[in-house]
Amino acid sequence: MRSLVILISGRGSNMQALLEANLPVDKITVISNNPNASGLTIAQQHGVETVVIDHRSFPDRESFDTALAEKIDTCKPKLIALAGFMRILSDPFVQHYEDRLINVHPSLLPAFTGLNTHSRVLQEGIKIHGCTVHFVTSQLDHGPIVIQAAIPILPDDTEKTLASRVLQQEHRIYPQAVRWFMLDQLNLSNHCVEVRKTSVNDIVLHSPGLQE
Ligand code: GAR
Secondary structure (H helix, E strand, O other): OOEEEEEEOOOOHHHHHHHOOOOOOOEEEEEEOOOOOOHHHHHHHOOOEEEEOOHHHOOOHHHHHHHHHHHHHHOOOOEEEEOOOOOOOOHHHHHHOOOOEEEEEOOOOOOOOOOOHHHHHHHHOOOEEEEEEEEOOOOOOOOOEEEEEEEEOOOOOOHHHHHHHHHHHHHHHHHHHHHHHHOOOEEEEOOEEEEOOOOHHHHEEEOOOOOO
């Protein structure tokens, strides 16, 4: 069975893009560490099972991660997708799901790991920005890259306009990455991802920018 677990903490727009992408999956479960995550309502509106595991009920990171993993394992997932899940995961958790845990990040990794990527990109005067879907390793916002989308930074861009245009691209590339994984089209070796049976144009998506 192709089961997908999506972990969220907030708005859940990437989760929504996954739910609406008609992915080749049999079952989806959404888990949030935040009982007030608005994404939970969106998931319920899509008829998807939701679970809350509030990290504040646990004394430390390890005990939360253990409870989270216990729940995830009951779903027997082929893939776990982090979609705005704003918790640092412990090494044992990441190792337990090695090669089947992916994340979407709002920058062209390995540049701009961490938070506030859009404002940092603007401060640096970078001309091209974007987003990345990657496998998760113990190093934060690192790990083998599955797909990236690039957008130009326009003269009038603000943190808000940039965030919005990057998010549109996240919603394109995340479903693509999950689809490839579910169809066994991703090959991981030497820290690199090869996408089988696809065209080069699909692997890196460029946004024309000005018209958008
Ligand atoms: C997205 O922009 C995602 O890339 C980012 O959080 C946002 C969640 O939005 N994730 C990270 O920064 C992880 N390092 P969403 O809840 O609407 O999907």
